[in-house]
Amino acid sequence: MDAVVKNFPPQDNSGRPTQKEAEDAVRLLLRWAGDNPEREGLRDTPARVTKAYKELFSGYELDADDVLGRTFEEVAGYDEMVLVKDIPFFSHCEHHMVPIIGKAHVAYLPNGRVLGLSKIARVVEIYGRRLQTQETMTAQIAKAIDDSLRPRGVAVMIEAEHMCMAMRGVQKQGSTTLTTTFTGVFKAEPAEQVRFMTMLRGR
Structure with a gap:
């Protein structure tokens, strides 16, 4: 034996x-x-x-709550949108394990506390470095910030190219998939979504 x-x-x-x-x-x-x-x-x-x-796939070893744990309350009354855009990421499709290459744009409306800007990029990296669908990753980023910071609202947009479409199957190079998630004020008030998109596009 x-x-x-x-x-x-x-x-x-x-x-x-x-x-x-x-x-x-x-x-x-x-x-x-x-x-x-x-x-x-x-x-x-x-x-x-x-x-x-x-x-x-190091994202499996990391917890977004640990990254988002430290916030700052000395904001001099600032309560307008905080937007970090064009955060590059590399992920992998959970269906074919081939790359997803894209950029994430993350905004929130403070509710007395703010995050260090690098923390937002770290959250994108944590969820990006896992087997993913773009839809799930978009929702995960928004939920992590919403749960930890408790802001008035969170907006997340991801634009990405999927190598499972470019390298195999239909083989359509250059096509981009766009996903969004809105919480709080962003979800309740369409005008805030418009403001997010306007700031994002730099107009």
Whole structure:
């Protein structure tokens, strides 16, 4: 019985596969694709891929609440829109695991407290570095800021190109998908959505 147990690869407490199991999975895919994982050019590829994936999907290791935990109350009465636009991000489609490349635009209406501007970009990165749909990512960013800051409203717009459309399937390069989420005042008052769009487009 002990011999059987020893044949099982060890796993960490999270239940995730080990590094070796992940690298073996990459080797299997290389073989499935028709190549030889033992040839010189591919010999180190499994280790490189798992290292890259650790970075590309690092959002699973991070919590948006931790990033958004610190706010500032000394705002001298400022209660107008705060907009951070053109935040670049790279994500991966959860259906085909190919890149999503885009920009996020995030605004909120303060309710006595404001966030450090870099925190908004960090939240975009946290949700971007996961397997995603654009619709889900848009809603997640808005909810994280809404829950943590409790502003009068949040507006999020994401514009992105999906490589699952550009590289495979219909193969339509350059097409852009746009998604929005509005909460609070932005949702209740269409005029605030118009103001958000006007500021976003710089008119």
